[in-house]
Each structure stands twice: as structure tokens, then as C-alpha cells.
Amino acid sequence: MEDLKSVLGECGFSFKKQWGQNFLTDTNLLRAIAQDAGVDENTTVLEIGAGAGALTRALSGRAKKVLAYEIDRSLEPVLARTLAGCENVEVVFQDFSKAEMSEVEKELGPFVVAANLPYYVTTPIVMRFVEESKNCKGLTVMVQEEVAERFCAKEGTADYGAVTAAIARRGTCKITRRVPREMFTPRPNVDSAVVKIDFTSGGFEVASPRAYRETVRCAFLSRRKTLENNLMSVFRLGREEAKEILRAAGIADGVRGETLSPKDFARLSDLLFEKGIVK
Numbered sequence: 679m680e681d682l683k684s685v686l687g688e689c690g691f692s693f694k695k696q697w698g699q700n701f702l703t704d705t706n707l708l709r710a711i712a713q714d715a716g717v718d719e720n721t722t723v724l725e726i727g728a729g730a731g732a733l734t735r736a737l738s739g740r741a742k743k744v745l746a747y748e749i750d751r752s753l754e755p756v757l758a759r760t761l762a763g764c765e766n767v768e769v770v771f772q773d774f775s776k777a778e779m780s781e782v783e784k785e786l787g788p789f790v791v792a793a794n795l796p797y798y799v800t801t802p803i804v805m806r807f808v809e810e811s812k813n814c815k816g817l818t819v820m821v822q823e824e825v826a827e828r829f830c831a832k833e834g835t836a837d838y839g840a841v842t843a844a845i846a847r848r849g850t851c852k853i854t855r856r857v858p859r860e861m862f863t864p865r866p867n868v869d870s871a872v873v874k875i876d877f878t879s880g881g882f883e884v885a886s887p888r889a890y891r892e893t894v895r896c897a898f899l900s901r902r903k904t905l906e907n908n909l910m911s912v913f914r915l916g917r918e919e920a921k922e923i924l925r926a927a928g929i930a931d932g933v934r935g936e937t938l939s940p941k942d943f944a945r946l947s948d949l950l951f952e953k954g955i956v957k
């Protein structure tokens with residue numbers, strides 16, 4: 679492949695900060711990300727943010743098919759050169775947040791997401807797959823290191839929050855590698871990490887995903903309040919009723935929401951749903 683930086687220069691490309699354009703060039707790292715994602719010749723990959731196509735090309739070499747979204751049309755001449763000969767790649771120049779998940783899924787069948795995500799929309803993009811996708815088997819994504827810590831946090835820690843609990847319902851989450859800021863062009867102000875979220879293992883069923891979401895939201899609404907007090911104010915319960923529900927869910931008196939495990943949230947939300955407190 680031609681040298682990426684020269685191609686960008688020859689195409690007159692200028693980096694746009696507002697779209698999180700921090701590109702990767704290190705071929706060993708790119709290969710390692712494709713490997714972390716478990717991509718092989720039977721895998722269909724969805725990439726969000728093709729950029730100059732470095733990761734796209736690494737994925738293309740291992741995958742059955744790669745569908746890549748890119749918001750910036752000025753990258754079209756760049757990608758025409760960097761992805762020359764990659765017959766299994768399709769690039770769609772569109773804002774991924776405007777794409778319908780059901781349409782994307784219809785086109786792909788079972789797929790994995792592999793991407794170096796634009797930092798300004800990392801969490802909303804990941805949450806869309808967590809909450810909406812049916813065919814996605816998992817995501818392997820480069821994100822800011824502190825966001826990675828939040829995604830994989832353990833209960834009772836400061837990083838643990840609503841996003842952690844949402845991801846845990848669908849599967850397992852782990853950091854596969856830390857990536858220093860020096861690996862990107864241009865260099866961002868933070869370090870990054872690759873996170874692997876696997877929807878094929880470790881997730882659990884709940885009576886209502888919506889009730890689970892509402893229960894988790896309630897628990898983290900005011901982190902300093904006890905769960906009992908948050909339940910009372912969010913769902914307009916009396917103290918005795920809140921205590922009884924917690925007891926029935928096997929949750930100790932006086933705890934704060936952040937100490938509950940995702941499975942504790944599931945038991946609590948199933949009860950609230952059964953009782954018609956959360957629809």
C-alpha cells in the first residue's frame with residue numbers, strides 16, 4: 679500500500695477535529711485490532727469511520743466482507759487509492775448515526791463491529807448496538823482509555839455506571855490493549871484502549887429491557903442517595919413498599935445503587951416490571 683501520509687497530502691486532505699479524525703498508520707497495531715476482533719474469512723465486519731482506510735484494509739485482508747461508513751466525503755479520493763484492490767469492501771459516505779439499524783442489519787446478516795471510533799460519539803454509537811442490534815455478535819473498538827475503563831468497570835468502583843450495567847446485560851467486556859496517544863495522527867490529548875464487547879457470552883435475559891434501563895437509570899440518578907431513596911423518588915413509592923421490594927430482590931437495606939451487580943439490577947427490574955411499577 680502507498681504511504682498513507684503522502685496519499686493524504688497528495689489528495690489535499692485536511693484533518694477535521696470536529697469529526698474525531700485521529701488516524702492510525704501502524705500496520706502491526708492495525709493487524710492486532712483485526713485479530714482482537716476475531717475476524718476470519720467467514721466474518722462480516724461493520725466499520726464506523728473508515729478514515730484513510732488503514733483499519734479497513736487490515737480488516738479486508740481477513741474478512742468475508744467489510745461495510746464501512748464514513749461521514750467525510752472529502753476522503754473519497756483517498757479511500758479510492760488506499761482501498762484499491764480490496765474487492766470485499768463497500769464504503770458508504772453517510773453519518774452512521776442517521777443510518778437505520780434495521781436497514782444496516784438487513785444488509786449484513788450476522789456481523790461484528792470493528793472500529794477506531796470517533797471520540798465525540800463513542801458512547802452513543804456503542805449504546806445503539808447494545809440496545810437496538812439483533813444480529814451484532816460483538817464490538818471491538820478503540821475508545822478513549824477512560825471510556826474503556828467505564829465500559830468494563832466492576833460494581834462499587836467510581837467508573838461503574840449505567841453504561842457498564844447496560845453492556846453487562848448483553849455480554850462480556852474487556853480491554854484487549856492500551857494504545858498510547860503517540861500512535862495516532864494527529865496526536866490526541868488522551869491515551870486510548872481497545873475494548874472487546876462480546877454479545878455471544880456472559881449476557882443475561884430480563885423480563886423487559888426497558889424496565890432494566892429505567893431501574894439502572896434510577897439507581898444512578900443520585901449516586902449519593904441510597905437505592906431505597908432513589909426508588910421512592912423516581913417511582914413514587916412509599917418507604918415500606920420500597921423496602922419490601924428490595925427485600926424481595928435479596929438486596930440489603932441502606933445500600934447505594936453503585937454497589938449492585940448487573941444481575942442484582944436484573945432481579946430488581948424484573949420485580950418492578952412484574953408489579954407494574956415500571957412499564
Ligand code: SAM
Pocket residue numbers: 697698699700701702703726727728729730731732733734747748749750772773774775793794795796797799
Ligand atoms: N478508521 C480510521 C483509522 O483507524 O485510522 C479513522 C478513525 S478516526 C478516529 C474516526 C473516523 O470516523 C474519521 O474518519 C471521521 O471522519 C469518521 N466519522 C466521524 N463521525 C462519523 C459518523 N457520525 N459517521 C461515520 N463516520 C464518522
